[in-house]
C-alpha cells in the first residue's frame with residue numbers, strides 16, 4: 001500500500017525510527033506499515049554525536065540505499081533543512097527519491113539545524129520555507145513521494161505563528177504537516193484541531209523530549225495520522241549496549257549476558273542467512289559449468 005493510502009486510513013500509522021538496514025529489517029519484521037529514517041539516529045549511531053546538523057546529505061542517501069536494498073516498507077526520510085537553500089533541497093529530493101525514500105521531511109530551521117527538542121533553535125522566514133517546499137515539489141519525480149513540511153517555530157514564535165506557518169506550507173503544496181515539539185496534551189489538541197482538516201498531521205514522540213509521550217491511538221483520536229518514535233530505538237540500544245560492555249568488562253566473558261542476547265543461530269535466523277545462501281546457491285555453476 002502506498003504511504004498516501006496508508007495515511008488516509010482511519011487508524012494512525014506508527015513509523016518507528018530506524019537508522020540502518022538492521023534496525024529497518026527488525027522493525028519491518030514487527031509489522032510496521034511505515035518506517036522513519038531518523039537524522040538524529042544517524043548522528044547518534046554513525047557519529048556518536050548529538051543531532052546538531054553534522055550529518056551530511058550523502059550519509060543519509062547511503063543509509064536510504066542500504067535500507068531499501070533490505071526492506072520494501074515505505075520509508076519516511078528526515079532530510080533536515082534540505083542541506084541548504086532551495087537548490088540544495090532540489091538536489092536532496094532528487095537523490096533521496098532515487099535512493100528509495102517514500103516521503104521526505106524538510107524543516108524550517110536555519111542551517112545547521114539542531115534537534116527540535118533542544119533549546120536555542122532559529123528558523124528561516126516562512127516565505128523562504130515556502131520557496132523550499134515548492135522547490136521540493138518541483139524536483140520530485142513522482143507525486144507519490146510525499147513532502148513532509150515541519151515547522152520548528154512553536155518554540156521560537158509561539159503557537160499562532162507555528163500554525164500560520166503550517167497553513168502556508170499546506171497552501172504551498174506540502175503533503176504532510178509536522179509542528180515540532182508541542183509541550184503539552186493541550187498544545188497537541190490545538191495543533192490537531194486547527195490543522196487536521198488541511199493535511200495528514202505527524203506527531204513526534206521523543207522520550208524525555210518536550211512533548212509528553214502519548215500512545216498512537218490517543219494521538220489518532222486527536223486527529224494525527226502519522227506517529228513517529230524516532231529516537232527510541234537508539235535509546236533502547238544504548239541502554240542495552242552500556243549494560244553489555246560493562247558486564248563483559250567485569251566478567252571477562254559474555255556468559256552472564258547470554259539471556260539478554262541473540263546467539264549466533266538466533267541472529268542468523270533474524271538476518272535470513274539460510275534463505276540468502278539458498279538463493280545464492282541457485283546461481284552457482286554445476287561442476288561441469290565451473291570447469292568450462
Ligand SMILES: C[C@](O)(C(=O)O)[C@H](CC(=O)O)C(=O)O
Pocket residue numbers: 017037038039040041051078114115116117204206230231
Ligand atoms: C525527528 C528528528 O528530527 C529526528 O532526527 O529523528 C529529531 C528526533 C530526536 O532528536 O530524537 C527531532 O528533532 O525531533
